[in-house]
Amino acid sequence: MVHSTAVTPDGAVRRIDLAPQRSGDALPSFVPGSHVVVRCGDDASAPYNAYSLIGAPHAPSLYSCAVLAVGAGSRWLQRRRPGDLVEIHTPRSTFAPVLRARRHLLVAGGIGITPILSLARWLGSTAEVHYVHRPERGAFAEDVATSCDARISTTRAGFESGLADALTRQPLGTHLFVCGPTPLVEATLSAARAVGWPESRLHTEAFTRPDAPRRSFVLELARSGRTLPVSSDESVLDVLDTAAVSVDRQCRHGVCGRCRTPVIAGAVDHRDLFLSDDERTRSDSMMVCVSRAAGDRLVVDL
Known part of the structure; x- marks a missing residue:
């Protein structure tokens, strides 16, 4: 209800x-x-x-x-x-705090404040939040400010200045979490990398699938030995349906996890909102409704 x-x-x-x-x-x-x-x-x-x-x-x-x-x-x-x-569906975590972290630097833009708010409330004084939003769109700004150390801005210049300073003064062992529009996420990650943040301490969450270019590749079905070409304008799920290969599915947007399929060989271009960072790194499964091969060939357990 x-x-x-x-x-x-x-x-x-x-x-x-x-x-x-x-x-x-x-x-x-x-x-x-x-x-x-x-x-x-x-x-x-x-x-x-x-x-x-x-x-x-x-x-x-x-x-x-x-x-x-x-x-x-x-x-x-x-x-x-x-x-x-x-x-x-039952709650799913892809943006969990790092228990071994000395400190968390949390960055949010617009509606990206929602997972950041949850983290800020739980982490309290061990977190620092930088939040930028449009005038009249500052959702939960007061809640964030009372949960931990927070810098809240309605201007890009003010946000970028404060964030640049924050990225250079965090103690060793700090982890960065960022959620918001793609340009903000990419700019924040680029700024962090430029001052020496390791990839293992960078964490992001998006609310939409990456709209990156799509390439053609060959899909191999390990159980039958069949090979199926996947063009740039087809999803893996589309090709499997055409080939009469049954795969469970529901959302077709990479959020429900129902079409998760084991991967035997090949790199995966993950475009889902379901798998955790560790699961993406292992690349031993994929959401066939949205994810693709990162190379020329992908072998799946079907």
């Missing part, structure tokens, strides 16, 4: 509280930085979107997330009213 509340002055971002259908039912706990996948519609073709959880992670009585009115799915969810039912 759903309850919706505006959290920005312009009403573009709303807090959505999702309660169990039966009052008193327990909800699974989750790791700070986790998200839930929500089916945003009533028909079979409805999209599945991922939303970060912003509430208390331990023994929650409801799941709370913040939804920006962008896209048909998010607008549909914003229009739900108390008593309406929505379908969600």
Whole structure:
């Protein structure tokens, strides 16, 4: 069941509280930085979107997330009213805090504040937040400011100046977490690398799949020995469907994890929102609805 509340002055971002259908039912706990996948519609073709959880992670009585009115799915969810039912999946973590970290530097732009807020609340004084947002779009700015050391800006210049200073004065053992628009994420990572941050201490989360160029490659099915060409304008799942190879699926957007397929050989160009950084590094599985080969050939366990 759903309850919706505006959290920005312009009403573009709303807090959505999702309660169990039966009052008193327990909800699974989750790791700070986790998200839930929500089916945003009533028909079979409805999209599945991922939303970060912003509430208390331990023994929650409801799941709370913040939804920006962008896209048909998010607008549909914003229009739900108390008593309406929505379908969600168990919380999934791809942006969890690093327990061995000495400190966390958390960077957010716009609606990217949602997983950062969860981390900031849990980490408290061991975290520093840099948050930039448009005027009238500062969702949860006060919550972040009271959770930990925070620098909040509505100008790009002010944000970049503060972040540049923060990147050079963190103690050894600090991990950087960044979430927001792609240009902000890329600029933050570039600035961190330029001053010597190692890749192992850089963590990102996106709300959309990377819109990178797609290349053609050959897909090999290990069980049958079949080889299938995958063109630049086809997904692996499209090719498997055409070849009558059955693969479980649901969202077709890389968020639900249902089409996860073991990879035997070849590098994977991961474009999903489901796998963790460690799982992507291992490249022993992929979401065939969105991910592709990073080279000329990919062998999967089908």
